[in-house]
Amino acid sequence: MEASKQTFTELLEEKSFLNVPKIGDIVKGTIVAITKNEVKIDIPGFRTGVVRGPELKDESGMYDALKVGDEVEATVVGAENENGDLELSFRFAGHLRAWETVRELMQKREKLTVRILEANKGGMLVRVNHIQGFLPVSQLSPDHYPRVSGGEKNKILEKLRTYVGEDFVVQVIDVNEQERKLIVSEKSIWEEDQKEVLAKFKVGDIVEGDVVALAEFGAFIRFDGLEGLAHISELAWQRIDHPRDVLTMGQKVKAQIINVEGSKIFLSLKRLVDDPWKNVTDRYHIGQIVRGKIIKANPFGFFVELDTDIHGLAHISELSSKPIKEPTEAAKIGDELAWKIVSIEPEQHRLGLSLKAMEAADEGEKK
Numbered sequence: 538m539e540a541s542k543q544t545f546t547e548l549l550e551e552k553s554f555l556n557v558p559k560i561g562d563i564v565k566g567t568i569v570a571i572t573k574n575e576v577k578i579d580i581p582g583f584r585t586g587v588v589r590g591p592e593l594k595d596e597s598g599m600y601d602a603l604k605v606g607d608e609v610e611a612t613v614v615g616a617e618n619e620n621g622d623l624e625l626s627f628r629f630a631g632h633l634r635a636w637e638t639v640r641e642l643m644q645k646r647e648k649l650t651v652r653i654l655e656a657n658k659g660g661m662l663v664r665v666n667h668i669q670g671f672l673p674v675s676q677l678s679p680d681h682y683p684r685v686s687g688g689e690k691n692k693i694l695e696k697l698r699t700y701v702g703e704d705f706v707v708q709v710i711d712v713n714e715q716e717r718k719l720i721v722s723e724k725s726i727w728e729e730d731q732k733e734v735l736a737k738f739k740v741g742d743i744v745e746g747d748v749v750a751l752a753e754f755g756a757f758i759r760f761d762g763l764e765g766l767a768h769i770s771e772l773a774w775q776r777i778d779h780p781r782d783v784l785t786m787g788q789k790v791k792a793q794i795i796n797v798e799g800s801k802i803f804l805s806l807k808r809l810v811d812d813p814w815k816n817v818t819d820r821y822h823i824g825q826i827v828r829g830k831i832i833k834a835n836p837f838g839f840f841v842e843l844d845t846d847i848h849g850l851a852h853i854s855e856l857s858s859k860p861i862k863e864p865t866e867a868a869k870i871g872d873e874l875a876w877k878i879v880s881i882e883p884e885q886h887r888l889g890l891s892l893k894a895m896e897a898a899d900e901g902e903k904k
Contacts, residue, residue, distance in 0.1 A: 558613045563630055568607045586623035594628055636714040638666045643709040650704050656697035658690045668719050676722035679764045684750045728800035734762050740794050748788045756780040765802035774807050775848050813846035814883045823878055830873045834864050841890055855891035
């Protein structure tokens, strides 16, 4: 009897050292049997566990082609069942493994290829390691960014939909398992590449490239594998309404690097051309009568082209000796008229014109 008690005590002590799995633990084992609705796993040092029903499905893809003898991981979801087996789950283990993998991808900044599955106005849906991810519009590289005039969302969506089914190379930049948020970026890869090549250039350098996009705010120019932006104000010395007034898609141009902010490059075309306003007083002076064509109307007056480089402004107060509410009451776009120069400010690139002064001169001659 004493021997039996001793043996029982020893068994209890031995069992106290067993690492008994608890609910939520991940255990490793070997598959010993597979049926249509369940998988049995031998857990070394413990006993058999079983995965069945909905717990067979997972989002990592690790359990898609299992066979007897495979070593697997599973999560404990229930204590001993009616057959004395541990209740296990591939679903939870797969979930944890899938999110752990994407966190590792983010930490290592690895490049991965994803397929565009769907598009919406904010970006595109992808899948990374069986987890649905999002590629925002703001994280697209210049090659894919939808440069839509006015930022019209419907046109942006129309452009994004053309990418569905295509493969993009991206990096994971944000992972939040609790919120089930996975954000990827194509732009981050482009920025890294841009920085490496940009190291060869400095502010003041002159580059030659191709116009690859025209937007209301400026022109995008590609050179040496890089892409820079020339703001509309840096395209020409004269006032223009849109970059297409002076540039065309695919046109080869020279530009000067005027600023670099991180991976962003800012260019200027006009700084490679002498400022015509420096010598404006050689051609024009206050009181001079000139001919000029109205090229644009604003509520405050007309913009008038005197020559290719010099444009003047005729304020609404200088259009007529009679009170008018709109500039178009005095003239219209396209009219070529005689104007009197009433002010010149070369440093501000301003030249003031007057029709009212011409009326006064005409009245004086009649008298």
